[in-house]
Structure formats: structure tokens, C-alpha cells
Amino acid sequence: MGTVAAKLLPDNPVKALQTSGHIRDGAYPCLVLNADYQPLSYFPLSLWSWQDAIKAVFLERVNVVDHYDQFVHGASAKMRVPSVIALREYVAQNRAPAFTRFNLFLRDGFACAYCGSDKDLTFDHVKPRRLGGKTNWENIVAACTACNFKKGGRTPKGAH
Structure with a gap:
């Protein structure tokens, strides 16, 4: 998880979620956009795991822009796995792109x-x-x- 995700998401995991099918690690990555709908970074592209994306949704830190057809189920909720999310608060990008x-x-x-x-x-x-x-x-x-x-x-x- 990137530094922005670490700041936005506490350590407690989203509990009691089940998927409507087996999801392998690394499947269903979620593109993370800043509040201005620009990617947090381009290279590497800002991606979170589906678990971190759902955690951010439940914590009301992001808005879901688009989603996969895959569902996750909780004790009292069912939702689609986010494919694109946008932060609700703008994160300042004060660094120049790496000179590569x-x-x-x-x-x-x-x-x-x-x-x-x-x-x-x-x-x-x-x-x-x-x-x-x-x-x-x-x-x-x-x-x-x-x-x-x-x-x-x-x-x-x-x-x-």
C-alpha cells in the first residue's frame, strides 16, 4: 500500500467480507484518483488493492467512480468491487516527476x-x-x- 493509502486508511481491516467467487491476490486493482480526478501518480500508476479500496469506501474517504462486475458480501451489505475511486480530499502533489x-x-x-x-x-x-x-x-x-x-x-x- 502506498504512503497516501497508509495515511488515509487505519490498520483495522475490513472484516467479514466474502466475495461472490474466489479472488486471487492482485486481482481487481483499483485506480486511485485525486479529488481533481487526476491519478495520484502516473509512473507507477496509483493502484490500490480491492480490499483497501473497499475499506476507504466504508470509511467514506473516497467516491466510487466505476466498478467491476464482481461483488463482495458482508453481514449486512453487498457491493461491487471498485475499479476506480476518487479521494474526497485533495492530496497536494508537491514533487516533480522522477528524472528517468x-x-x-x-x-x-x-x-x-x-x-x-x-x-x-x-x-x-x-x-x-x-x-x-x-x-x-x-x-x-x-x-x-x-x-x-x-x-x-x-x-x-x-x-x-
């Missing part, structure tokens, strides 16, 4: 910034490291191997 190769390619649409190719992608320092360029979101772009090699240790302007 995948996230960089995702930002750049899996295409070379110089020619648009989607083949043999690497990442390129727009301002080369030898000229003091940093490895950060502002200075790195996706580049195919051919364009990266052609540009070399120069700025894009100096390469043409």
Missing part, C-alpha cells in the same frame, strides 16, 4: 527532438556537459543516436 530515461522519453513523445525519429533513442544534453550543462529536465532531450552523434559535444546552434 522512460519519463524523459514520455515527455518528448518517444521522438527525437531534432528529427522526430522514434528509432534508437538516447538522451542528449542541449548544453553539453563540457560547457557546464547539467543533467536535468531543462537541459536534456530525447535524441536518436544519429542526431546525438552528429551534434556531438556542441550546442544545437553550433552543430549546424
Whole structure:
């Protein structure tokens, strides 16, 4: 369970629930949206187990947006297993996305910034490291191997 789930849900489990069929571990994951209906995170995608989702529903911490056809049964209640829930209170997202190769390619649409190719992608320092360029979101772009090699240790302007 993620840190947001740990803060929203106390340790006491939802008791006396039975399902209308066997549910294996990891089945019926539930997408968790913030109060603005945006995922809490994209990579990894914010997912809770169906048990945590139902617990949050009973604690009135979330609204059910959509559900599976699968039911769970309690002593006095029957409900469908949630597939998408939205938090009732907004959780501030004050962190930048992780700087990873995948996230960089995702930002750049899996295409070379110089020619648009989607083949043999690497990442390129727009301002080369030898000229003091940093490895950060502002200075790195996706580049195919051919364009990266052609540009070399120069700025894009100096390469043409």
C-alpha cells in the first residue's frame, strides 16, 4: 500500500467480507484518483488493492467512480468491487516527476527532438556537459543516436 493509502486508511481491516467467487491476490486493482480526478501518480500508476479500496469506501474517504462486475458480501451489505475511486480530499502533489530515461522519453513523445525519429533513442544534453550543462529536465532531450552523434559535444546552434 502506498504512503497516501497508509495515511488515509487505519490498520483495522475490513472484516467479514466474502466475495461472490474466489479472488486471487492482485486481482481487481483499483485506480486511485485525486479529488481533481487526476491519478495520484502516473509512473507507477496509483493502484490500490480491492480490499483497501473497499475499506476507504466504508470509511467514506473516497467516491466510487466505476466498478467491476464482481461483488463482495458482508453481514449486512453487498457491493461491487471498485475499479476506480476518487479521494474526497485533495492530496497536494508537491514533487516533480522522477528524472528517468522512460519519463524523459514520455515527455518528448518517444521522438527525437531534432528529427522526430522514434528509432534508437538516447538522451542528449542541449548544453553539453563540457560547457557546464547539467543533467536535468531543462537541459536534456530525447535524441536518436544519429542526431546525438552528429551534434556531438556542441550546442544545437553550433552543430549546424
